[in-house]
Amino acid sequence: MLTFILLTFFFIFPPNDWFYKWxxxxxxxxxxxxxxxxxxxxxxxxxxxFGLTDENFKLIALxxxxxxxxxxIFLVAFFTWLSMKQATENDKRIDNNEKVNEYHDPDDKVLTxxxxxxxxxxxxxxxxxxxxxWSIALPAPLEQPANPTLSPNPSKAPWYFLGLQEMxxxxxxxxxxxxxxxxxxxxxxxxxxxxxNKEGVGYYSFKQRKxxxxxxxxxxxxxxxxxxxxxxxxxxxxxxxxxxxxxxxxHKLEPLTNINLSDxxxxxxxRSGLPENILLREIGGFILILGYFxxxxxxxxxxxxxxxxxxxxxxxxxxFIILILFAMSLPIKMYLRxxxxxxxxxxxxxxxxxx
Amino acid sequence: MLPLDEQKKPENNLNNxxxxxxxxxxPEELQQESSDSKMNFGEKNDVVPDSPKVPKTMPxxxxxxxxxxxGKGSILAEPIKRRSFFSWLTLxxxxxxxxxxxxxxxxxxxxxxxxxxxxxxxxKAGYPDDYNIGEVSVNLKEKYGVWIVRSTEEIYAxxxxxxxxxxxxxxLKNENKFKCPCHGSGFRKTGINxxxxxxxxxxxxxxxxxxxxxxxxDKTKKFAYEKGQWSDPESYxxx
Ligand code: FES
Numbered sequence: 001m002l003t004f005i006l007l008t009f010f011f012i013f014p015p016n017d018w019f020y021k022w023x024x025x026x027x028x029x030x031x032x033x034x035x036x037x038x039x040x041x042x043x044x045x046x047x048x049x050f051g052l053t054d055e056n057f058k059l060i061a062l063x064x065x066x067x068x069x070x071x072x073i074f075l076v077a078f079f080t081w082l083s084m085k086q087a088t089e090n091d092k093r094i095d096n097n098e099k100v101n102e103y104h105d106p107d108d109k110v111l112t113x114x115x116x117x118x119x120x121x122x123x124x125x126x127x128x129x130x131x132x133x134w135s136i137a138l139p140a141p142l143e144q145p146a147n148p149t150l151s152p153n154p155s156k157a158p159w160y161f162l163g164l165q166e167m168x169x170x171x172x173x174x175x176x177x178x179x180x181x182x183x184x185x186x187x188x189x190x191x192x193x194x195x196x197n198k199e200g201v202g203y204y205s206f207k208q209r210k211x212x213x214x215x216x217x218x219x220x221x222x223x224x225x226x227x228x229x230x231x232x233x234x235x236x237x238x239x240x241x242x243x244x245x246x247x248x249x250x251h252k253l254e255p256l257t258n259i260n261l262s263d264x265x266x267x268x269x270x271r272s273g274l275p276e277n278i279l280l281r282e283i284g285g286f287i288l289i290l291g292y293f294x295x296x297x298x299x300x301x302x303x304x305x306x307x308x309x310x311x312x313x314x315x316x317x318x319x320f321i322i323l324i325l326f327a328m329s330l331p332i333k334m335y336l337r338x339x340x341x342x343x344x345x346x347x348x349x350x351x352x353x354x355x
Numbered sequence: 356m357l358p359l360d361e362q363k364k365p366e367n368n369l370n371n372x373x374x375x376x377x378x379x380x381x382p383e384e385l386q387q388e389s390s391d392s393k394m395n396f397g398e399k400n401d402v403v404p405d406s407p408k409v410p411k412t413m414p415x416x417x418x419x420x421x422x423x424x425x426g427k428g429s430i431l432a433e434p435i436k437r438r439s440f441f442s443w444l445t446l447x448x449x450x451x452x453x454x455x456x457x458x459x460x461x462x463x464x465x466x467x468x469x470x471x472x473x474x475x476x477x478x479k480a481g482y483p484d485d486y487n488i489g490e491v492s493v494n495l496k497e498k499y500g501v502w503i504v505r506s507t508e509e510i511y512a513x514x515x516x517x518x519x520x521x522x523x524x525x526x527l528k529n530e531n532k533f534k535c536p537c538h539g540s541g542f543r544k545t546g547i548n549x550x551x552x553x554x555x556x557x558x559x560x561x562x563x564x565x566x567x568x569x570x571x572x573d574k575t576k577k578f579a580y581e582k583g584q585w586s587d588p589e590s591y592x593x594x
């Protein structure tokens with residue numbers, strides 16, 4: 001399933017001309033029409049309505065904790081569709097040399113007071129009403145006082161952190177809990193400096209900023225929202241993976257035995273013991289990581305991202321590519337874990353340094 | 356610079372008492388005085404053109420309005436003296452620093468509670484014969500945070516803190532492993548990590564026999580496998 005999403009993602013949100021061509025060929029931009037939107041909605045609705053007939057699914061989907069996530073799925077789908085719809089419409093208009101949808105006569109303005117403030121007031125009141133009704137209808141689940149020696153099973157982070165928790169499954173706490181969140185914030189802050197494309201300001205457009213939209217959507221939809229959904233619906237007791245309609249059996253047995261890269265190299269390939277020296281032991285991992293961050297950027301600069309490199313210049317390109325590489329490292333590590341049961345590429349538990 | 360300061364000095368002293376009863380004085384006078392002081396500064400001595408137009412009946416509270424009507428190029432109707440301004444600023448900063456300091460002081464004090472409800476770090480765990488060979492005892496988990504495991508020839512005390520991010524794993528008897536509910540780390544009965552993200556095995560505590568033959572566990576001393584400390588004779592108890 002995730003593989004499917006990862007494979008199709010860049011065709012739905014094509015980052016460059018090559019993908020864009022295929023996107024057009026498969027007519028994937030039809031998703032962003034009214035019909036496509038209704039189809040998505042119907043698809044989601046049937047899935048959930050059908051799902052609710054299943055006892056196990058109902059239990060999860062209707063748990064007060066999880067109701068917002070169900071709402072989130074619909075909302076995110078809707079807003080993605082809405083913006084992309086406007087963007088594709090604008091793209092067509094731009095192709096035909098027409099003015100974009102959002103174009104307004106510069107003299108045609110409205111007043112902040114009362115036009116805007118009234119709308120804000122109404123929105124505020126409605127939000128409050130919604131929150132009050134919600135909190136009455138779905139009481140927050142109260143549990144017994146906290147006990148450090150007893151972790152609930154499964155222990156789930158608040159929903160907005162489920163993505164982080166999912167990352168923690170594949171990375172050391174230092175990386176998934178400190179480095180990645182920091183990089184996310186830095187990356188978001190860096191966007192205005194990295195993306196100097198002046199087109200598409202003040203109106204929706206996909207074609208004029210393919211790469212920006214595509215990469216952002218990847219980070220947002222796949223690396224954040226999807227992980228939250230996975231954490232909510234597919235992670236059960238003992239943090240095992242469960243299918244969407246599976247019974248959450250505490251005793252589900254999943255062989256997850258995993259080993260480090262150094263074990264692979266020395267024990268399985270060389271059939272010798274691990275060397276005493278830590279650096280020697282982890283040299284394979286160091287080479288891999290250094291190669292990933294030192295060889296891939298110039299490689300991309302010469303090939304796929306040549307134009308981008310020329311546009312951004314050395315420094316901004318490096319920042320950009322390093323951020324992208326970090327973002328990609330999460331799915332890469334997930335696949336390494338699933339396919340090869342790889343625990344850590346570099347594992348130095350002696351100094352709390354594991355990658 | 357110096358003469359200017361000296362010029363200001365007497366004037367400051369002069370003005371202060373007048374400022375005190377300015378609520379009773381009429382605005383005309385105030386205005387006069389302020390333009391006087393401007394002369395003394397010797398910098399901007401253009402006479403305020405609007406000042407006579409200020410109505411005499413204007414209430415004192417509306418000083419701001421009057422200032423606004425003075426027009427550009429003039430200073431405030433009642434100039435803030437640099438000296439008094441700085442003395443107020445110092446006072447404000449002192450007050451601010453004191454308040455912030457107190458706040459953080461209290462915070463710091465909060466970190467050291469008068470009473471600590473912590474279980475004892477050193478405790479007795481019954482007799483070796485209370486534990487069956489090949490079994491993991493979870494009785495002391497809740498109270499002291501240890502699992503006591505007896506293998507064929509030794510007894511050891513495992514810490515119940517997951518080495519990944521510190522959740523408390525559960526002992527799954529059927530599966531014969533410790534399994535953490537937070538990110539799915541798994542540990543064997545020995546404490547060795549074998550699945551999930553935990554980077555190192557569970558820690559063992561110092562264990563010994565007390566004089567009365569009971570097991571004595573000292574949680575202040577830990578033994579980590581990856582540092583080769585499990586071979587330390589204090590980390591297990593031969594039986
Ligand atoms: S805290 Fe135990 S697996 Fe993360």
